[in-house]
Amino acid sequence: MVSKLVFKGDKPKKKKKASVKSDSWRVSKAASGESTSHPELAVTNEGWVTAKNLSELKGPVVLAFKDEDNPVVIASDLNGKLYLSSDIDITGSKSIDIEPRTVQQVFVLSKLDFRGTDTSALDEPTVNNEFSFKNSEGTYLTSPIEPPLHCKAVSIGQDQIFTLTALESGGWSLQTSRKAFLGFQKDDSEIGFKLVYSDTVGFSETWILRVQAQYARLHNSSSRTTSSSERISSKVLEERAGRKLTPSEISSLKLAYKQGRLNEALLDIRQRSRSDNMC
Structure with missing residues (x-):
């Protein structure tokens, strides 16, 4: 019998509900004691949560369909062949509260920072939301011109790049480098589904990304720290400006402080004050 997939440092918790369906690929390296080729899979076992923003997309991830009747995840076998698995744990009140049972259901998500951002426009740079998925064997999720997808590539090229976009419905879209x-x-197979490409995003193109809770917690902690550090009092602003400020000037300076250009904004105010005094 294969035990539940356990990650390093995990705390035991009670399952509210479980859905276990066997499939021919049920193999757990963690249970057998066999080491994985990707050490990042041996991380904390503090539970999994549904990713809601790009900042939470890092480290181990589970790719699941947003189907409450038949929750299924993508998995990769030892040879890099993709298959769909329903051999999962449901740990919450919703069917999308999925946790993996084998390392073959877990991918390591990496943001492709080397791709850079678009700074050609005058407004803010475009957010980079391109990622790669690496399986437990160290090979990459690949989207060829025509399905089936596989996980056999040993390096990252155009076919291994996926653009992830958060949807208003609460899920994510996964777009290939060819814009599919x-x-x-649905099909007549035992699992009931197959992977396909589509030109548009709808229910069938909506994915749930389950990440480890530690990354969501780190994001929330960072957001709170950033929010706190971006506050500056009106009194401090007036001391630095050297005079009483109007409400509009205070608002303008607080915005400049958040954007990291407070000194320039204070200089502009001082110059305007000198010009007014000379008139």
Whole structure:
């Protein structure tokens, strides 16, 4: 019997509900004691949460369909062949509260920072939301011109790049480098689905990304720290300006402080004050 997939440092917790369906690929390296080729899979076992923003997308991730009747995840076998697995744990009140049972259901998500951001426009740079997915064998999720997808590439090229976009419905879209969206389609197979490409995003192209709780917690902690550090009092601003400020000037300076250009904004105010005094 294969035990539940356990990550390093995990705390035991009670399962509210479980859905276990066997499939022919049920193999757990963690249970057998066999080491994985990707050490990042041996991380904390503090539970999994649904990713809601790009900052939470890092480290181990589970790719699941947003289907409450038949929750299924993408998995990769030892040879890099992709398959769909329903052999999962449901740990919450919703069917999307999924936790993996084998390392083959877990990918390591990496943001492709080397791709850079678009700074050609005058407004704020475009957010980089391109990622790669590496399986437990150290090979990459690949989207060829035509399905089926596989996980056999040993390096990152165009076919290994996926653009992840948060949807208003609460899920994510996965777009290939050829602008096709990864989706699922019902079929007559035992699992009931197959992976397909689509030109548009709808229910069948909506994915749930389950990440480890530690990364969501780090994001929330960082957001609170940043929010606190971006506050500056009106009194401090007036001391630095050397005079009483109007409400509009205070608002302008607080915005400048958040954007990291407070000194320039204070200089502008001082110059305007000198000009007014000379008139």
